[in-house]
Amino acid sequence: MPQKFKISKDEAISQVAAQLDGPVALDEFVRRVLVIWPSQAKKPEAAVRQTIRDYHAAKTVIFMDDKTLLPTPLALTGVTLRVPLTRSEVKNGLFYIYPALEFFLPQDFPPDEVQLVDEDDHTIPVELITRRKKVKSLLGEYEEEIHAWKLGWWYRKRKVKKHHNILVTVLDWTAGKFRLQPESQKEYRLIRKEVAQSNQQLADIIFDLLENSRGERIYSGIAIPTAYARLQGNVTCPPDHWRDVVESDPRLRYSGFGDIRYADSFTMLDRLMSGGRRERPSPPRKKLSAAEKQQVYTFKAAYKQRKGLWRRIEIQGGQTLYDFDRILRDVFKHDTFDHMSGFWRLVRRGNSRRFREVDLGSINPFGEGDAAGKKIAALGLQPGDKLKYVYDFGDWYEHVIELEKIGEPEEKAKYPRLIAQNRPRYHYCQNCAEQGRKTVAKYICYDCSEWDASVWVCEDCIYPDHEDHYLQEIVY
C-alpha cells in the first residue's frame, strides 16, 4: 500500500540542507533525506541522488566535489564578483544587476529586496529602476526587463570613474545581502598578476566541470556558483568576472543559451545562428617550418566495424587532409570520384575513457571542402592521438585512425604511402571451387547473397551469371 508522506522529496532535501552547518558526504546527506522521507522505491538512494543533481544543484546545495555537498548559502557566502562598470553605467550612475550578479541571487529573488552595504557595513540605500529593452533573437523580437540600481550619488561620493570595477561580495545569499567596494584602475593594476592566477584557477575549475559532464556542455546556472564556491579560500584575490574569464579562455565558450561548451565544439544550432557559416574559432595559425613539413606521420587506420581490417600509412607534415583522404579512399577501396568524406579529431575528456569529437571539416572528391587544405602538421597531433574518418555521409563508412609516431622521411620515398596492412583472410570464388580451382574472390555479389551465406566471385566468373548484379569489391 502506498504510504502517505507529510512532506515531498524536494522539501525533505531542502530541510536536510537547511540543518547543515558545514560540508557533508553525499551518501550521508541522502541517508538523512530518507529518514524524513522514507521511500519504498527499489533504489531510493539513487532516486534521491538524481533529484539532488537535477533540481537542487546550486539552488539548494553545491557539489564541492563529486561526493561532498555544502548548502548553497554557506558555499556562496564570502564569494566576491569583480564587476567592470561600463562607460554608460558610470555616466548614468547605474549598476545593472544582470548579467553582473546572475546566478548569485536565489531563484526569483525580488530585485527590490536586495540589501547593499559598504566596507564599513553601512547600508547603501538604493533605488531600483526597471527598464524595458527590445531584444532581437532567433525567435523574433521580445522585450526584456532590465533592472538597475541608481548609485550615482554613491559613485560620486566614492569617486567612481570609468574603468572602475565594483567588487561585489555575497554576505548573505538567502537574504540577498551584498557588500560593494569600488576598485580603481590603479588598484586593479597593482594586483594584476594575482588576478591572472585567480582567473586561471577559475577557468580550470570550469573546464574540469565540463570535462566531467555527461554531455559536452554545462549549465552556467549550476557551473558558475559551483566554480566560485570551489575557488573560495584557494585564491589571494577575486578573479575577473566569470563572463570575461570564460570568454578569454581558449578552451571555453559561453554559448548564449545559458551553457558553457568546448570552444571548438559547434552544433547545428550554432551554425544556424551564424547564418550557415561555420564559425569555428581557429587558433592563430602558426607557420610551419620546413622541418615540420618534412616530418613523417605514421598512422594506423582501421575500419570501425571490422577492426581486423587496417592499413598503416605514412604522410608528411606539409601534406593535407585532402592528400590523406586520397590515400585512405585508395587503400580502403572507396570510390575516388564520388561522395564526401570528413575528418574529426577525437579528444579525450579529462582522465576519462570518453572522447569528444572535434569536427575538422569535410572534403569532396574534387579536393574542395573546408578540411581539404589543412596540413597534417598543423593539427598538432601527438603519438596516441586519434582521428575519426568517415567516407560517404550516406552509408557512413567509419574508420578510426591513430597516430603511432612522428619521424624523419626516408630518402627518395614518396609520400603518402602505404607501408603495412593486416594479413588478409581471403574468400574464394565459389564458382571456381565447384570446378576444383582455388581462386581468390574479388567481389561479393549482393544479389546472390543471403543474409547467412555470402556469394564470393572472382574477376573471371562475373560473366555470365553475375553480369548485371550488384557487386562490391572486397577489402582484404
Ligand SMILES: [Zn+2]
Ligand atoms: Zn571464379
Ligand SMILES: [Zn+2]
Ligand atoms: Zn550474383
